[in-house]
Amino acid sequence: MKRLTLLLLAILMSITLFACNQKPLINPNEDFCVEGRNEGVFVCEKRFTSYFDTIISLKIYYDKDSNYDLDEVYQEFLELTEKFHQYFDKYNEYEGVNNIYTINNSNEPVTVDLELFEAVEYALENDDLLTDGDTLLFNIALDPVLQIWHNARGSSLCDPFIEFGTDYCPVPTSELEDKTFNVNPDDILMDRENLTIGFSKDNMGIDLGGFAKGYVTDKIASYLNQYNINYILNLGNSNVYVNGINVDREDGAYYIALTKPFAAFNDPQPYYGIVKLTNGLHLVSSGSYQRYFKNINDYSDEKIYHHIIDPRTNYPGGDFPSVTILYNSGTKGDILSTILFLLSVEEGLEYVNNNDDLEASWYLGADNIVMSDGFADYLLDLN
8 A cells, every 4th residue: 555655646746747847838939929828838020011012921930849049030031031132132232242133234244153153054044934936935045125114114104093003104006016135045144153144135134033032932931941040931822832831720731822913902801712832832822913004005905914924025014913833843834824924724734734843823814713623622611
């Protein structure tokens, strides 16, 4: 009996000591972390508005297995984002940084950091993912044409008050018609030994907007791989990447809403679907519903003049509001979403269905969603 009593006391003491060691998880940072749905989980998020002309956020799911310095992770995330923003910026120069602006405004090849050189190199090596005959549908040398459309959107003749939420600007027809532009990417001079980038012809320029956010997403994800972090990385809702397990949901998945293009400000449900994402998947969208204007010289012209320019016409392309793809690469996903937007739905659907690990959906209207063979497998049933 005495031996049994001692055994019970030992068990009780072990349970008591174990319970004492299981201290409740303390909020790692009350400034930007809140309690999650599940006990012991904190959802931490920081948003930044100064980069890549969009809102960038990193949402981390912090629990008892998290053994990293949260503030350090966010600080390095911010520094990495800012670095590539400066590299890819073609409108501004920065002290001590040779970037796309420097290259485009120099008469001689420019020495750049290895990271920028490799980004341009990657774009040139992958610009033929999908072509129309000899025309590259993804072309980083299209900057002379893109600059004309950028100037049109920023023209002093624009009027933002004709229609709520829509700018009216002059369509740059005279600047484009019967004009020849130096947009051959083969005329971009790349010297890897000396890390210089230049042009073999005058009036050329580089624009990395067609893949910049996807490329940066992959770079940030590569950096975060050194930690055991569960997170959602969101670059403007058009580039979303998820990593690890969502410890705040029983199924461990992440759920991302698909925004309705041109949704009304007071729309009670501004999304048309919810995608279930798992570790390592990228969701990338391209569409005409951002950075667009209508023709100020013809109010009857209902055409949307948006920022995705078709290299075949030098005018905005696409016959539908948006396309969304699921892929395992942010960089190639960004390139592919831009290209698929410029193709017809039929052409795009054939391409996607013939490529493994790639799924897509086309938003044609509220009651008209076209999906590739496997896209529905990722959708949450809203009925």
